[in-house]
Amino acid sequence: MIVLRDYQEEAVNSVFDYYASGKVGNPVVAEPTGTGKSVVIAEFCKRVLHRWPTTKIVVVTHVKELIEQNAKAMLRAWPTAPVGIYSAGLGSRDCLQSIIFGGVQSMVKHIEDFGLRHLILIDEAHLVSPKDESNYQLLIAGIRRLNPNAKVIGFTATDYRTGMGKIAGAGNMFSDVCCDQTSMTKFNWFIDQGYLVPLIPKKTMTELDVSNVGIQNGDYAPDQLQAAVDQYGINYQCCREIIEYAAQRRSWLIFASGVEHACHVAECLQMLGVNAVAVHAKLSKEVRDEYITSFKNGTLRCIVTNNLLTTGFDYPGLDFIGMLRPTTSTGLWVQMLGRGTRPSYAPSFDLSKKEGRLAAIATSSKQNCLVLDFAGNTRRLGPINDPIIPKKRVKGSQPGVAPIKICPQCGTYNHAQATECVNPACAMKFERQSKLTTQASEAELIRSDAPIYNELQIQRILYTKLDLVGRPPCLKVSYFCGLNHQSEKLFFENTGFARTKARKWWRQRSTTEPPETIDQALAQQQFLREPKAIRVHTNKTYPEITEYIWA
Secondary structure (H helix, E strand, O other), rough: OOOOOOOHHHHHHHHHHHHOOOOOEEEEEOOOOOOOOOOOOOOOHHHHHHHHOOOEEEEEEEEHHHHHHHHHHHHHHHHOOOEEEEEEOEEEEEOOOOEEEEEEEEEHHHHHHHHOOOOOEEEEEHHHHOOOHHHHHHHHHHHHOOOOOOOEEEEEEOOOOOOEOOEEOOOOOEOOOEEEOHHHHHHHHHHHHOOOOOOEEEEOOOOOOOOOOOOOOOEEHHHHHHHHHHHHHHHHHHHHHHHHHOOOOOOEEEEEEOOEEEEEHHHHHHHHHEEEEEEOOOOOHHHHHHHHHHOOOOOOOOOEEEEOOOOOOOOOOOOOOEEEEOOHHHHHHHHHOOOOOOOOOOOOOOOOHHHHHHHHHHHOOOOOEEEEEOOOOHHHHHHOOOOOOOOOOOOOOOOOOEEEEEEEOOOEEEEOOOOOOOOOOOEEEOOOOOOOOEEEEEEOOOOOOOEEEEEEEOEEEEEEEEEEEEEEEEEEEEEOOEEEEEEEOOOOOOOOOHHHHHHHHHHHOOOOOOOOOOHHHHHHHHOOOOEEEEEEEOOOOEEEEEEEEEO
């Protein structure tokens, strides 16, 4: 049995209230990715059949992962539910049960098999094309030939569509939004309550150039896009930045701009020592499933994908997203980002209470999800909680630019109205501006010669031996401070100033004589006194630790 959260109860009731008010249209329920859409669908179906036992329902979506996920949620909510699955990908063709979970590609070919149906529930409703010849429209029309009064109810995290604007309204399949929990205020509430974790979008040194890429079907032309961004030098630069910033992240998902691009980025990461694979439509189902299973159980660190895993891929442990997929589609952008907002709760906490959820997040391996946006999508489309909503396409119009500001201290993207940096390791207060512009500056960030210092609280220190070509090895000391990672090198086996500096460093931390070798230093690391924080000169090419702060 599933106990609904308050906001899920609100979502379920909103559909019943919609029809109880006398409306006869096709409503949409909009909820952010990770807030339990499958639970809402399951509970709605359960209550419908308990009140009207002869009702026949189909729950339709486009990928087998969502079909399976929704069916499992249904059986958790109601173990004896009359559930069937109709999906070629899942090897099932059950069309007789009262509730059928199916794939639109499979169902549209055999509409007559489902008989009379009263309700059509569509998960990822933003994918319903307005074109009469599209699979969803053909399926709906086919079901309505037997029952002209069949209602369509949509569920989505993005209730808009490129070139179409809002999916609910006059002239559209969906008539109204009966529940919208995707506003900026509500999204921030989900984070504050511990139902979602924040995304930390960092500005990258490298940005993919798509200035000469044409638009096709509302987004960048696929072949042109891949040709523009899939270049060895660019891939290498991006991979080096990913490795630097995401070094302490456990599970990486990288979105690429084509199948070949995904393969080349994965190969580059492999060359740099990262356990990475490319997952794309040209792989067999068995190989894709094997890779995804390895990723979720932690034996595979990184998946690079193209046009897969944007929906229906739910892995709470995902703590890094690399964006190498420029897009003009706000829906695709938000869906890709949504892969990282699920919390990975530590065990043994009461998740029914806010305090328990926040504590479970704070003590887990994932407090947030880092995003490196090489694609410029943040600037182009805005943040996940306040994106630029597409408007109905007008011939000759161009994509807009999102109102954002970039933190001058740490480079993190923020909403234009933010009063402090969303990066918890920075939290810089922003000066209030008298007027906000509607687009981000295209100029390079203004740099200052005045030094900027940042005090970082240390969470963990790691001591490792670093072998150097043609020189004695050194002791690398890595300080992990939330999202920040600083390190220093100590040369105990050298001569001159480098050796003197290393021995002085040791005497600050130990009453024993400094070691002669790195191996000796590592053998004694557990006896070293450790600072609680470091002060770092940040606005340098290579940030420098200038002070140690002791307890």
